[in-house]
Amino acid sequence: MKTLAILGGPPQRDVKVSPWPKWPVWDHNEERALIETLNSGVWSYNGPKETEFDRMFAEFTGVKYAISAANGTVTLQMSLEACGIGIGDEVILPGLTWQATAATILDVNAIPVFVDVCEDTWCIDPAEIEKAITPRTKAIIPVHLYGSFCDMDEIMRIAGKHNLFVIEDCAHKHGGEWNGKKAGSIGDIGSFSFQLSKHLTAGEGGAVTSNNFELAEKLDALRNCGRRPVAMDSSVDKGAGQYADQGNFIQSGNFRITEFQAAILIEGLKRMPEQNRVRDENGIYLNSLISIIPGIRAMRRDKRETKEAYFNFAFRYNKSEFKGLPVDKFRAALTAEIGIEAAPSYIPLNKCSLYVPHTKPTRYKLTDDYWRSIDPQRFTLPVCDRIYFEESVCIHHKILMGSKADMELIAEAIRKIYDNAESIC
Ligand SMILES: Cc1ncc(COP(=O)(O)O)c(C=O)c1O
Numbered sequence: 223m224k225t226l227a228i229l230g231g232p233p234q235r236d237v238k239v240s241p242w243p244k245w246p247v248w249d250h251n252e253e254r255a256l257i258e259t260l261n262s263g264v265w266s267y268n269g270p271k272e273t274e275f276d277r278m279f280a281e282f283t284g285v286k287y288a289i290s291a292a293n294g295t296v297t298l299q300m301s302l303e304a305c306g307i308g309i310g311d312e313v314i315l316p317g318l319t320w321q322a323t324a325a326t327i328l329d330v331n332a333i334p335v336f337v338d339v340c341e342d343t344w345c346i347d348p349a350e351i352e353k354a355i356t357p358r359t360k361a362i363i364p365v366h367l368y369g370s371f372c373d374m375d376e377i378m379r380i381a382g383k384h385n386l387f388v389i390e391d392c393a394h395k396h397g398g399e400w401n402g403k404k405a406g407s408i409g410d411i412g413s414f415s416f417q418l419s420k421h422l423t424a425g426e427g428g429a430v431t432s433n434n435f436e437l438a439e440k441l442d443a444l445r446n447c448g449r450r451p452v453a454m455d456s457s458v459d460k461g462a463g464q465y466a467d468q469g470n471f472i473q474s475g476n477f478r479i480t481e482f483q484a485a486i487l488i489e490g491l492k493r494m495p496e497q498n499r500v501r502d503e504n505g506i507y508l509n510s511l512i513s514i515i516p517g518i519r520a521m522r523r524d525k526r527e528t529k530e531a532y533f534n535f536a537f538r539y540n541k542s543e544f545k546g547l548p549v550d551k552f553r554a555a556l557t558a559e560i561g562i563e564a565a566p567s568y569i570p571l572n573k574c575s576l577y578v579p580h581t582k583p584t585r586y587k588l589t590d591d592y593w594r595s596i597d598p599q600r601f602t603l604p605v606c607d608r609i610y611f612e613e614s615v616c617i618h619h620k621i622l623m624g625s626k627a628d629m630e631l632i633a634e635a636i637r638k639i640y641d642n643a644e645s646i647c
Pocket residue numbers: 293294295296319320322323365391393394414415416417426427428
């Protein structure tokens with residue numbers, strides 16, 4: 223028997239001696255771009271870096287329009303508003319996602335309707351979507367969670383049948399492909415986050431993507447105090463940022479990105495395809511190593527997922543193969559072995575302390591009916607619960623930027639816990 227690191231034994235990896243690859247990644251290119259922006263004096267408002275990034279991101283995503291914004295929360299809100307979603311409309315989303323996906327639905331006075339997820343991808347279950355549709359349903363927000371892709375064929379079929387908007391929450395999926403089409407190019411709108419943990423980042427930031435001119439025009443106005451973008455037309459991508467001076471087109475606020483963020487994103491986007499390739503190759507290898515350990519299951523990768531984009535590396539744990547060791551103890555033991563946090567998934571939104579609409583009656587108590595309809599407790603999400611409380615293990619995507627030997631080390635750490643589980647049960 224070996225002594226587990228959590229009990230004081232030597233860890234599989236001593237990160238003081240061999241740290242994991244760093245995140246975020248930057249070099250002299252970011253430094254040069256930031257200094258250039260500083261010296262230009264153009265620090266915001268449709269500057270050359272923003273225009274260039276939007277052009278690059280549209281091309282990368284394979285859409286006509288990409289519009290960057292302050293973060294991936296406001297991009298969801300803008301998307302809902304562009305689709306005309308508001309008072310009393312129902313929006314279907316998975317119960318397992320970051321709170322922003324639901325909070326923005328509240329912020330347009332619509333009703334978040336949580337449905338359960340598929341146990342092997344942790345993405346929204348299309349069969350549950352169908353059951354949740356009512357005459358008030360206006361949109362679906364599929365979230366491509368961690369390394370998985372939602373079944374976009376089924377979701378688009380359901381949306382087409384019921385005439386619903388599809389807003390892809392791609393906060394975890396920059397560059398992922400479904401049947402050769404990039405995340406964010408399949409639904410009506412794609413919403414991206416460039417927050418620090420994401421695999422394309424400027425610290426904060428976001429973008430929306432679309433092929434639909436009317437939606438793109440509204441999205442551009444919504445991020446910019448409601449101004450109608452005059453340079454945008456239906457045949458070209460976003461223009462040079464000239465605006466009509468005849469007043470506002472639609473009520474909105476300032477959700478703009480800065481030139482500093484755009485400068486960093488341009489450099490990051492040049493690197494990301496190769497980083498995604500390395501993460502995908504390592505992810506495939508690591509999955510092959512861990513899935514032969516009893517009690518560990520890799521996330522299901524659909525054959526239609528032609529390119530993977532990992533935001534974190536996730537897998538499923540079954541304690542009965544680990545002598546009954548609870549998942550939180552397994553995660554703590556793994557964290558001690560590899561020197562990087564093994565975390566649970568997002569907490570289901572009917573139990574999330576950061577998703578508590580009833581703490582804000584002054585904003586959300588529009589009517590008694592509405593107040594009841596936004597109570598997260600009215601939803602039951604058994605698969606989400608099982609994932610969060612019993613099965614999920616998620617590790618930062620920077621581990622996938624390492625070598626083959628690094629992947630072997632992670633698998634060996636899991637095997638070590640398997641072999642010595644009774645010592646911490
Ligand atoms: C699935 C999902 N949607 C939306 C967001 C919101 O993005 P941001 O943090 O940029 O506001 C996040 C951020 O973590 C997310 O994970």
